Amino acid sequence: MAGAGSGTAAGKHLSELGLTARSGRDPRISGLTVDSRAVKDGMLFAALPGARWHGAEFIGPALRMGAAAILTDAEGAKLAAEALEGSSAALIVAGDPREALAYAAALWFGAQPATMVAVTGTNGKTSVATFTRQIWMALGHAAINIGTTGVEGAWAAPSSHTTPDPITLQAMLAEAAAAGVTHAAMEASSHGLDQRRLDGVRLKAAGFTNLTQDHLDYHHTMEAYADAKAALFTRLLPEDGTAVVNLNGAGGAEMLALAEERGLKTLAIGRDPLADLRITGQRYDATGQDLRFDWKGEPFQLHLNLVGGFQAENVLVAAGLAIAAGAAPRDVFAVLPQLTGVRGRMQLAATRKNGAAVYVDYAHTPDAIETALKALRPHVMGRIVIVFGAGGDRDTTKRPLMGAAARAHADVLYVTDDNPRSEEPATIRAAVLAACPDANEVGDRAEAILLGVDALGPGDALLIAGKGHETGQTIQGQVYPFDDVEQASIAVAALDGVI
Numbered sequence: 001m002a003g004a005g006s007g008t009a010a011g012k013h014l015s016e017l018g019l020t021a022r023s024g025r026d027p028r029i030s031g032l033t034v035d036s037r038a039v040k041d042g043m044l045f046a047a048l049p050g051a052r053w054h055g056a057e058f059i060g061p062a063l064r065m066g067a068a069a070i071l072t073d074a075e076g077a078k079l080a081a082e083a084l085e086g087s088s089a090a091l092i093v094a095g096d097p098r099e100a101l102a103y104a105a106a107l108w109f110g111a112q113p114a115t116m117v118a119v120t121g122t123n124g125k126t127s128v129a130t131f132t133r134q135i136w137m138a139l140g141h142a143a144i145n146i147g148t149t150g151v152e153g154a155w156a157a158p159s160s161h162t163t164p165d166p167i168t169l170q171a172m173l174a175e176a177a178a179a180g181v182t183h184a185a186m187e188a189s190s191h192g193l194d195q196r197r198l199d200g201v202r203l204k205a206a207g208f209t210n211l212t213q214d215h216l217d218y219h220h221t222m223e224a225y226a227d228a229k230a231a232l233f234t235r236l237l238p239e240d241g242t243a244v245v246n247l248n249g250a251g252g253a254e255m256l257a258l259a260e261e262r263g264l265k266t267l268a269i270g271r272d273p274l275a276d277l278r279i280t281g282q283r284y285d286a287t288g289q290d291l292r293f294d295w296k297g298e299p300f301q302l303h304l305n306l307v308g309g310f311q312a313e314n315v316l317v318a319a320g321l322a323i324a325a326g327a328a329p330r331d332v333f334a335v336l337p338q339l340t341g342v343r344g345r346m347q348l349a350a351t352r353k354n355g356a357a358v359y360v361d362y363a364h365t366p367d368a369i370e371t372a373l374k375a376l377r378p379h380v381m382g383r384i385v386i387v388f389g390a391g392g393d394r395d396t397t398k399r400p401l402m403g404a405a406a407r408a409h410a411d412v413l414y415v416t417d418d419n420p421r422s423e424e425p426a427t428i429r430a431a432v433l434a435a436c437p438d439a440n441e442v443g444d445r446a447e448a449i450l451l452g453v454d455a456l457g458p459g460d461a462l463l464i465a466g467k468g469h470e471t472g473q474t475i476q477g478q479v480y481p482f483d484d485v486e487q488a489s490i491a492v493a494a495l496d497g498v499i
């Protein structure tokens, strides 16, 4: 959603949105938008500096469409000086217009679910947000999770981003609150944090899973990527909020130290003896695992219907968030055995007649590939086959690292395509293959899956990595229907003669 004008017919004055115009004028505006093409009479147009251009380039068209106020930065005001000359629109020049917009959007829409938490980290955000929502629902609350898989739970809506832009996000939160939702767990992507998309959200607690390489196309350095993630604890979480940190995850100790430095309450998860929720044992079976942990020294043991050792960390971060947001620890632990896996995360998609299992997983970073393959090992007697690829128009430096992770932890490799987007697919595959030259190269993903399934003997397992819940393959701006889970079933049916 690029614009917002509905629901508040009378509009709001700039001053009610925390905005002050240079002229001191305080018009009543009819809505907010970041897209000049969505401007309607009386709206505020936020002209933001973007990756491709500065939104101020579009101030002229926005004024012609009837914008009553322009929010931008000093550079934007300079860029649009000519267009603004003689205009009666109010001009707000903010040091950080994205921050100003996030707070204005929160004030525009008003309501948010009373209990909100956010989770960041390279891998595991969707899993933790979904588990947190499941815990809350099992405890009888009207709860949602917001992220890569859209808005799910007591109220549902699609979403094009993991962390939606502030106007879309605040509109969602207000609608969910109006529908009776009291609890929300959201994913804080590094792009979202950097662009201040969730700055207007009132958080009770924030979670951290891990920090490993991804998105260097956007952040350029791991330091800048880490800083973007740290902002959830150093900027967004209020003073009385709780930081829930997975000490087992890379970067966890540093994140906990930052939270402690700020004097926040903390809840640590991990094998470390100092952890509040301390994992003391895990035993794997075909469909899940037994988990033993201590809560502030008191032992608990339960069964999780989730494959993969790392899922126990995600579950405990979710439990920590629920506790930090007010739930009684014993009540939370009692419902953990009810948790169900997130679609496309270590999902058992099909089983061959010979017993070999086919899993679909969303691993699309070097660490996730390593984690997912290592997690499968204790469940597999024979060889592990992997079908994977790297996305186009994304961090190019992660490609050989993904190849190396697959080579180190799988026995048979098929390198295929995963959303080449605007790039030449063969170039992406070559970058992956540079680190696993013995892998089979099969560009067509359906064919790669068929070959991967065909390679399975008794006791083997196949991991189809990278697309998880996705339902499309994006090639040159076109989205072609594609579903790994469906393709796995088709391949098994074709090879084993069952429909």
Ligand SMILES: CC(=O)N[C@H]1[C@@H](OP(=O)(O)OP(=O)(O)OC[C@H]2O[C@@H](n3ccc(=O)[nH]c3=O)[C@H](O)[C@@H]2O)O[C@H](CO)[C@@H](O)[C@@H]1O[C@H](C)C(=O)N[C@@H](C)C(=O)N[C@H](CCC(=O)O)C(=O)O
Pocket: 034, 035, 036, 037, 047, 048, 049, 050, 051, 052, 053, 054, 055, 056, 058, 160, 161, 162, 163, 164, 165, 189, 190, 191, 192, 218
């Ligand atoms: C790099 C990035 O995050 N870009 C997002 C950003 O675009 P931008 O501000 O850079 O836009 P731009 O194209 O340079 O345009 C600048 C400004 O001019 C405006 N404009 C542009 C054209 C026009 O005619 N009129 C006009 O007003 C635009 O609305 C924009 O405000 O703001 C846009 C509007 O909110 C987003 O749609 C866009 O997401 C792009 C499509 C994207 O792919 N983002 C991905 C990388 C992303 O955010 N991913 C993360 C998570 C990934 C993960 O963790 O795995 C996510 O949270 O989803």
Ligand SMILES: Nc1ncnc2c1ncn2[C@@H]1O[C@H](COP(=O)(O)OP(=O)(O)OP(=O)(O)O)[C@@H](O)[C@H]1O
Pocket: 121, 122, 123, 124, 125, 126, 127, 128, 148, 162, 187, 209, 210, 310, 311, 313, 314, 344, 345, 346, 361, 362, 363, 364, 367, 368, 369, 371, 372, 468
């Ligand atoms: N705690 C974890 N540690 C390491 N890897 C993990 C962890 N949790 C999940 N993964 C891996 O990352 C993949 C993606 O998981 P999930 O969707 O929960 O992460 P995400 O952070 O939401 O990803 P995205 O940034 O794309 O939204 C999983 O399919 C799994 O392979």
Ligand SMILES: N[C@H](CCC[C@H](N)C(=O)O)C(=O)O
Pocket: 162, 364, 390, 391, 392, 394, 418, 419, 466, 467, 470
């Ligand atoms: N949120 C991630 C998803 C990547 C999923 C993978 N299938 C790919 O296309 O690289 C991104 O936009 O980088």
Ligand SMILES: [Mg+2]
Pocket: 125, 126, 127, 147, 148, 149, 162, 187
């Ligand atoms: Mg996600």
